[in-house]
Structures are given as structure tokens and as C-alpha cells.
Amino acid sequence: MEYNHKEIESRWQQYWRDNNTYRAEINPDKKKFYVLDMFPYPSGAGLHVGHPLGYIASDIYSRYKRLQGFNVLHPMGYDAYGLPAEQYAIQTGQHPEKTTTENIARYRNQLDKIGFSFDWNREIRTCDPEYYKWTQWAFMQMFDHYYDLKADKALPISDLVAHFAANGTEGVTAACGKELNFSAAEWNAMTEKEQREVLMNYRIAYQGETMVNWCEALGTVLANDEVSEGVSVRGGHPVEQKVMNQWCLRVSAYAPRLLDDLNKLEWSESLKETQRNWIGRSEGAEMKFGVKDSDLQLEIFTTRADTIFGVTFMVLAPESEYVAQLTTPEQKEAVEAYLKEVSHKTERERQIDKRVSGVFTGSYAINPLTGKEIPVYVSDYVLAGYGTGAIMAVPAHDSRDYAFARHFNLPVIPLIEGADVSEESFDAKEGIMINSEGPELNLNGLQVKDAIAKTKKFIEEKGLGKVKVNYRLRDAIFSRQRYWGEPFPVYYKDGVPYLMDTEALPLLLPEVDSYLPTADGQPPLGRAKGWHTPEGYPIELCTMPGFAGSSAYYLRYMDPRNNEALVSKEADEYWQDVDLYVGGAEHATGHLIYSRFWNKFLYDLGLVVKDEPFRKLVNQGMIQGRSNFVYRIKDTNTFVSHGLKDNYDVTPIRVDINLVSNDILDTDGFRAWRPDFKDAEFILEDGKYHCGYAVEKMSKSMFNVVNPDDIVERYGADTLRLYEMFLGPLEQSKPWDTNGIDGVNRFLKKLVGLFSKTDPEDNTPMSKEVRKSVHKLIKKVTQDIENFSFNTSVAAFMIALNELTALKSTNREAMETITILLAPFAPHLAEEFWHQLGHDSSVADAKWPEWDENALKEDTVKYPVSFNGKSRFVIEAPADATPKQVEDMALTNPAAAKWIEGKTVKKVIVVPGKIVNIVVG
RNA sequence: GCAGAAAUGGUGGAAUGGUAGACACGAGGGACUUAAAAUCCCUUGGCCUUUAUCGGCUGUGUGGGUUCGAGUCCCACUUUCUGUACCA
Numbered sequence A: 001m002e003y004n005h006k007e008i009e010s011r012w013q014q015y016w017r018d019n020n021t022y023r024a025e026i027n028p029d030k031k032k033f034y035v036l037d038m039f040p041y042p043s044g045a046g047l048h049v050g051h052p053l054g055y056i057a058s059d060i061y062s063r064y065k066r067l068q069g070f071n072v073l074h075p076m077g078y079d080a081y082g083l084p085a086e087q088y089a090i091q092t093g094q095h096p097e098k099t100t101t102e103n104i105a106r107y108r109n110q111l112d113k114i115g116f117s118f119d120w121n122r123e124i125r126t127c128d129p130e131y132y133k134w135t136q137w138a139f140m141q142m143f144d145h146y147y148d149l150k151a152d153k154a155l156p157i158s159d160l161v162a163h164f165a166a167n168g169t170e171g172v173t174a175a176c177g178k179e180l181n182f183s184a185a186e187w188n189a190m191t192e193k194e195q196r197e198v199l200m201n202y203r204i205a206y207q208g209e210t211m212v213n214w215c216e217a218l219g220t221v222l223a224n225d226e227v228s229e230g231v232s233v234r235g236g237h238p239v240e241q242k243v244m245n246q247w248c249l250r251v252s253a254y255a256p257r258l259l260d261d262l263n264k265l266e267w268s269e270s271l272k273e274t275q276r277n278w279i280g281r282s283e284g285a286e287m288k289f290g291v292k293d294s295d296l297q298l299e300i301f302t303t304r305a306d307t308i309f310g311v312t313f314m315v316l317a318p319e320s321e322y323v324a325q326l327t328t329p330e331q332k333e334a335v336e337a338y339l340k341e342v343s344h345k346t347e348r349e350r351q352i353d354k355r356v357s358g359v360f361t362g363s364y365a366i367n368p369l370t371g372k373e374i375p376v377y378v379s380d381y382v383l384a385g386y387g388t389g390a391i392m393a394v395p396a397h398d399s400r401d402y403a404f405a406r407h408f409n410l411p412v413i414p415l416i417e418g419a420d421v422s423e424e425s426f427d428a429k430e431g432i433m434i435n436s437e438g439p440e441l442n443l444n445g446l447q448v449k450d451a452i453a454k455t456k457k458f459i460e461e462k463g464l465g466k467v468k469v470n471y472r473l474r475d476a477i478f479s480r481q482r483y484w485g486e487p488f489p490v491y492y493k494d495g496v497p498y499l500m501d502t503e504a505l506p507l508l509l510p511e512v513d514s515y516l517p518t519a520d521g522q523p524p525l526g527r528a529k530g531w532h533t534p535e536g537y538p539i540e541l542c543t544m545p546g547f548a549g550s551s552a553y554y555l556r557y558m559d560p561r562n563n564e565a566l567v568s569k570e571a572d573e574y575w576q577d578v579d580l581y582v583g584g585a586e587h588a589t590g591h592l593i594y595s596r597f598w599n600k601f602l603y604d605l606g607l608v609v610k611d612e613p614f615r616k617l618v619n620q621g622m623i624q625g626r627s628n629f630v631y632r633i634k635d636t637n638t639f640v641s642h643g644l645k646d647n648y649d650v651t652p653i654r655v656d657i658n659l660v661s662n663d664i665l666d667t668d669g670f671r672a673w674r675p676d677f678k679d680a681e682f683i684l685e686d687g688k689y690h691c692g693y694a695v696e697k698m699s700k701s702m703f704n705v706v707n708p709d710d711i712v713e714r715y716g717a718d719t720l721r722l723y724e725m726f727l728g729p730l731e732q733s734k735p736w737d738t739n740g741i742d743g744v745n746r747f748l749k750k751l752v753g754l755f756s757k758t759d760p761e762d763n764t765p766m767s768k769e770v771r772k773s774v775h776k777l778i779k780k781v782t783q784d785i786e787n788f789s790f791n792t793s794v795a796a797f798m799i800a801l802n803e804l805t806a807l808k809s810t811n812r813e814a815m816e817t818i819t820i821l822l823a824p825f826a827p828h829l830a831e832e833f834w835h836q837l838g839h840d841s842s843v844a845d846a847k848w849p850e851w852d853e854n855a856l857k858e859d860t861v862k863y864p865v866s867f868n869g870k871s872r873f874v875i876e877a878p879a880d881a882t883p884k885q886v887e888d889m890a891l892t893n894p895a896a897a898k899w900i901e902g903k904t905v906k907k908v909i910v911v912p913g914k915i916v917n918i919v920v921g
Numbered sequence B: 001g002c003a004g005a006a007a008u009g010g011u012g013g014a015a016u017g018g019u020a021g022a023c024a025c026g027a028g029g030g031a032c033u034u035a036a037a038a039u040c041c042c043u044u045g046g047c048c049u050u051u052a053u054c055g056g057c058u059g060u061g062u063g064g065g066u067u068c069g070a071g072u073c074c075c076a077c078u079u080u081c082u083g084u085a086c087c088a
Helices: A005-019 A052-067 A083-092 A096-113 A129-143 A157-167 A184-189 A192-199 A251-264 A269-279 A305-310 A322-326 A329-344 A347-352 A399-408 A448-462 A546-550 A569-575 A591-604 A642-647 A667-673 A708-715 A717-726 A738-756 A768-786 A790-806 A812-822 A827-836 A883-892 A894-900
Strands: A032-037 A071-073 A145-148 A153-156 A205-215 A220-222 A240-249 A281-291 A297-302 A313-316 A359-366 A373-378 A390-393 A465-471 A490-493 A496-499 A580-583 A617-619 A623-633 A638-640 A650-655 A681-683 A692-696 A860-867 A870-878 A905-911 A915-920
Touching: A005 A708, A005 A717, A005 A827, A032 A052, A032 A569, A052 A071, A052 A580, A052 A717, A052 A768, A083 A096, A096 A708, A129 A145, A129 A205, A129 A546, A129 A591, A145 A157, A153 A157, A153 A591, A157 A184, A157 A192, A192 A496, A220 A240, A251 A269, A251 A281, A251 A465, A251 A591, A269 A591, A281 A305, A281 A359, A281 A448, A297 A390, A297 A465, A305 A448, A313 A322, A313 A399, A322 A359, A322 A373, A329 A359, A329 A373, A390 A399, A448 A465, A546 A591, A623 A642, A638 A642, A708 A717, A708 A738, A717 A738, A717 A790, A717 A827, A738 A790, A738 A812, A738 A827, A768 A790, A768 A812, A790 A812, A812 A827, A860 A883, A860 A894, A870 A883, A870 A894, A883 A894, A883 A905, A883 A915, A894 A915
Parallel strands: A032 A071, A032 A580, A313 A373, A580 A617, A638 A681, A860 A915
Antiparallel strands: A145 A153, A205 A220, A205 A240, A281 A297, A281 A465, A313 A390, A359 A373, A490 A496, A623 A638, A623 A650, A623 A692, A860 A870, A905 A915
């Protein structure tokens, strides 16, 4: 029988569409299971074979759960706002919406061919007003709430206003940008504008002067996770630090919860660790140092309070407010010159330039424990954004301070017994303290750990400072000076921002004549006509960043067409959270933090029932490209085969992988590929031209992109699905290599052949051997799916087929069981088989089989017999034989004599069902 | 620097502490065919022995350890990949 994959696949895809087979509805009688993929950004390049890897895995799991009787929610949509569409719009003048819509149509077309069980009725797009209405709405909620540290949750800003009116800041426990103190009377005397400015320090979505990553080339600010090694992740443009007034989200207030709740999640240890590092909790102390001839208190953060006797200087970040306050008139010129120099450097230049630089402010701080005067410097190795932007420098025990001290000839005082600081600092937090005795505190002889504790206690008692936990996690910058994003539902009155009415939502993205910034440097929305409220108040010109739309999309899928709420109470209570989330690990410090934050905020407001959005997370590996090379002999048009290239002086040239099959070049095709190669000559091996290969990123410029459409066209979606899973462990990165796909395709063809011989009317029971084979498969496939070990389950199908072929079995019951097991992997073919066997309904409504352990039991057990751990031969014992009987069988076996001869048997170990090991000597 | 993961044939990769290399690709040989494709059968970690079987030795990055027995557990090291970094 012929395996016509095109006909079979299009027919069943149509059947699923016609019957709404994968539509999900709330059904209180069934247990829910929510399987989610990270929705794609629809880029202009379309899908390559790497993109569907995770979708196939999640689809297998969804179909499997459904067969097990769960009510499965498995939606898909598009993360449609983003920089590439806008960059393209700038170049071509086309509206990003147009290109985005086109790209989405292309993605959909490609996805449909692979036969996913998505419920497309629930599709969402982040750029759809019906969707971004709720992104804007969530922003408004954040604007209207503050974080209460005592309640440890977000509370309405109106509570805070009431508190201020009654008590001022007295007794307020709110996460706040800066320390504020005022009385109720002072509050009540403020103008509305002043009050709003004060509140801005408390809002969860707030506007503030912050140090931002400014990317000149993109004309916008970027979040920390959008910058890597000083350049933008998208495009690789340089990024510099700049102070700007921006919208921010107070993610930092959630840092402790984001950290602690990681423990609840079934995520990979490495991903959780990445988030822990990103959140970056460190316990330390904030301490105040007096300043000579001044009332100023210099506040610093340190995790090494114990090293206070070794402080020989202080350092301020260039952007620190203290710099202006501490610079003496004599040093003013030098400091300003230094600040100017530093501000011209981009983030990247600062990172690359490891040279020590800095300047003396002219001021001296007073060490509170020794009373000694210590100089205060400015240097860019201290970061304004972390701690207080000022440090106490302990050169003996910090390598950065050490380098600085050596450069400026500052004293180095060792504080730990046996530490040699003549060449480098001793950074380890262990050892016995020395040189640490002052009038009020003596740390000498203590272990570092105890010294830290003792010092912390001391400074708290003396009011010199307080114990503090610091987090590296920054507030998220939420403004983008861009067009293609969600507009802020915010207008400005008297220079301060006000929220629009919720009735104004969705606030539609206006048309503009160009997607570039305005002549006076305003964002593109500055070009929009009528971009003001009916009263004439101007509307915010920035738009929201990419992560805004992707932070709560999983909630919207639960109830995508709801016009009254982000998600209804009913839908949220039924679907709750994502049971399985599949996607790339590259979102560890971006989307996966923001989503958790966003969800916790909505949880605080009582709008969602779960405080974590993604219960289990699986990261699929990246599929890399496999580029092929030909080798041109220098200054000729002659190409030499890979095995012979070392005999010549050659230049490797990438060749389009479509001209190569199993690393053998289609030489005629190559000549036709490009005019330069028209007259190419080849030096062959065994009559063939063998290409070399390398594993690289899959990209057009490397000629190594494999389009899933081509694979589906040639082999069918079922083959693609099985092969992608067969490629290797899901979580591992691996190169795409089309070479092995024939094996999988062959397997399906053989299966089709076997089914064609199966009689749908056959009612004979399975033979013992067939039954064993089938139940072995049920067990293996079930366990493998649970463990996301899809590659081994595909292998198990192949083994089962080989066994059934060897047994010459076409038993109907066996084939029916295999069909159900196959349904998650190769749904089209399974559907075809299912109907062939006489069923009218979809195989998706079948029941997942259970295995019978008894069917797997053998009458006899094979025991490998080892001597001193080395296996020598195999004996077959009855399954019910006692260990003693097995031992006797092993020892009396004729083959044993050879290994025992001339030696004594010291010990015999029989592990029932496993092995016999005989120790001789 | 720090953190995490990994290292097994020509290749992708299998192996609850119990006969390492399942399954697949590739390669070699054979059958069918006028021929090719497709299909089917056999061989395939390395080395040695044998006409062939039978058989032996060796083998999971390196060095130790635990164990009757280690690819698997423990310690140290090497290399690779990923993430992150003047975070005080």
C-alpha cells in the first residue's frame, strides 16, 4: 500500500477543522490541563525547522493528556509588537501592522501544515486592540497601587492617600523610591500637583528619573535583559547609560517573593539558578560614615561589615549625589573632568576598559570605629544603581579595591591571619580576624562569619547603620520611544501624568506619517495628529515595551473574547494556571521574571487564584544549522572533495544545503547555482564530491536554513514531527541534520504496509508474544511522554514494529492499541488508521491504554553470569527459581568450569532477576 | 571570575549500580533489476585469533575512590556548551 502523506494529511486537517476537534470549553466534570507554548514573534523570515520543536513536544503532551481524559487547553497566538516590524516600517514606509499581519498569515499557514491540536478559536495577538486593552488596563492598576511591605502585597494607592491625610508618613511601610518624611498637615497643605509628585514615589507603575540603557541607533531605551555585553540584543547596537524620566514598574518590590517562590516551581535547576542570580539577593549592612568638617553622612552598603578596620578609602559612583556634595573647590576641576570623561563612555566601553581610573574629591570621611580620616574618591568601578552608589573600600580583601589602592598608592591593611596581600587581595570569606580592634569593638581572633555577625549587631546597637538585604533586580523600565507598541492610557495636566478613564480603553495606536522620531527628538507618536484628550491635554508619547503584551497572555487565553475583564472569575478558577509551559531558556531573565511579577500583582489584587503562572516549565533546546562547505583551490575554479582538501591550498566556501544530500554535492546543481561556478571543475573521491560541514546558527546568510514546509511537502508532517523528536533529547541543543529523516519515514511506510494487511473484522485475541510486545510499548511510551523523553519513545515504536513484523502479526487489537499510542506523535496517520479499523469518531477521543505488568512477565529469566564482575555467559532460569537454584545453575553450567578452574569460589551474589556474580580468587 | 549543564562508535544518540553502544543514519557486502531508484537480507566500537564458526583482549574525557560489580555514585582535574559579571 502506498503512503500518500499529502492526501492523508490534508484530509484529516480538514476533518479536524470541520469538527472543531480541538476546541476547548470549560467543563467542570473534567480535570483541566493547560499546556502552553511561548508564543512566537512573527518575523519576516517565517518559521525554520527549529521553531516547531517545542510546539511538537507540547502538542504530543497535550494530545496524550487529552487521551488520558483531561480537558486540555492548548492555545496559540502571536507576540506581535516588536522592533523588527518597526525597523522594516522605517525602511519601507509600510505600516508595521500590515507586515505583521502578513507575517502572521504566513506563520499560521506554516503551523497548520504540521497538524497541531491548537484551539485557534482562542488565538490572541498582542497588537489587537481587544487584547492590548487589557495590557493598558493592567498598567492602570499598577499606577493605582503601591507595594505595602508589611502586608507584603500591593494595596490601592487610595489607602496610602488616606494614611497621609491622617498621619503623614508616620507608620507608612511602603516600597518607595526615596526616603520621604512629612506630616499630615504638610500633606494636606500640598497642591494636587505636589501630592501627585509625592505619590509617584510609591506607585507600582511610576515615572522617575532613572539611569537607563539608551540605544542611539534604535532611538530608544532598553531593559536590562534587552542588553547583553553593552550592545542591544536585537541588532547589536551600542548602548550607553543616560539619566531619563521614564515609566518604570516596581518589580524590585517583589524581589523577595520572586526569589522564595522559585522553590514551588517544577523548573529546571539551571533556570531557577539563573533567576536567583538575576534577582541577586545579598545580605549586608548599610552604614553611615561621617564626613570631616561637615554634617553630611555618607551611606554605604557592604556585605563585609567585618572588614571595617581595613577601610582605607571610600569610593563614590560618578553618578552619585554625594559627588557634588563632597567635592572641594580645589578638586572641582579634576572631578568635573573625570565625570565628563566617564559620561562619554558607553556601557560597552566601560566594561572593556579594565584600567583603573578615578579622582580624589578632596573630602575625608571618618571611620566610625577607628575615628581615622580616610579619603573619598570617585571611580566608575562603583555602580550608581547598586546599593547606595558608594562603598567603603577594603583593599586587602577585595580585588577591585586592591587594584584601585595600588594605582593610587593607598594603604592596604590585612585583616585575616595568614593572608598574603603583597601581590593580590584575599577575597575569601574565611579565616581568623587580626588588626581589628578599636575602642568599642574587638573582632580579633574571630572567624569571619562570626565577625560579620558581631559587627552587624554592634552597628545596629550604636545606630551607625542597619542590617539590610539588597537585591540586584532592578525596576523594569517600561517606556519605549517607539511607535509599534501599546500606547499609555496617560495624559499630562500641569506637567504631571493622569490616568484616562477606563472607558477610554482601548486607547488606539494613532496613525503617523513616519515611524521616525520627530525633528525635535520626540518619539514617533509626537507626529500623531490629535494626540490629546478632548480637553486638549497631551497624551504620553512613549509606548510600552515588548514584554508588556507577553506578561499576562496566558491568562487571556482562558477567556480571550471577554470584553468585561482580562479573564472572568469562572474561567480563571477553572483553568487556574499553566500546567506545562514549553519554550526557550533565553527568556529566563526577561519574560519569565516579568510574567511572574505581573501575575503576582494580579494575585495581590485578588484577580487570579494562583500566585505563580507556570507550574512546570520545559526548555527545549535550540536547533542549530548544519552548514556545508566546498573547498576551492586558491586562484582556480577547481573544487576538491573534503577528504582530499589537505593536499591543496584551499578556501572553504559555504554552499546552499539544498544542493547537498548526505554531504554529497550535486555538482550540476552547484554549477547552476551561481554564475561564478558555471565552469567549476571538481576533484572527486570515489566518484563523488564530499562536502565538509560545520554547526552554526541557522540563518539565511549561512545557506543552512531548512524550511519545515519543504520537509512536510516531501515526507509529510507526521515524519517531520517524529523526526524532530527523534533527533535527540528535547532540552538539548542540537544541529538539524536532514540525513536521518529517511529512517523515520521508512518506519511510517512500513507501518502503513502492516496496517494494510490488518483485517478490521479480526476478533482474534493477541498471542502471548504480541501482547507482550504491545504492552511493553504502552509502558515505554507512557513513561517516556511523562519524562519528555520523546526520542526514546519514537525508538520504542520502531522496536515494536520490528517485533510485530518478525512475529508476522497483523492482529487488529494490537494495531488498534498502537494507533492510540501513535496518535500524539503522528496524528494524521493515526487518524487514518483509526478510521480504517472501523471507528467513526476521532482518535483524539479514544482512551489511552494501560499496560498489564503480567503481560510483561517472562517464564524464564536470563541471568548474565559474571566472574569478578566481568560477564562471561548467560543462563536461563525459571522465573520462580530461588536464588539458591539460580546459583547452582550458574556454578554447574559447563561454561563455568573454565572460569573456576584452578581457583576457589569465594562468594556468589545472585540479584534476583538481574545477574549472578561469582567471586573467584 | 562565578553559576549551571555536559563529555559514550564514522554520526545523532540508548542504557532503575548488573551482558555498554538500544533505535536510527552513514558505510560495506548481497538479493531483486537490462540499469537506476525503491524494497528486502547480512555485517558494522577497536584490536587479535580462526577457512568460517567458536573465542579472546580492550573500550564510555583524565586520575583516584566506594562496591561482589561503576558510563551511572563520591573526590580531584581537563575540555566544551550555556547563562552572568566591576553587585561591594
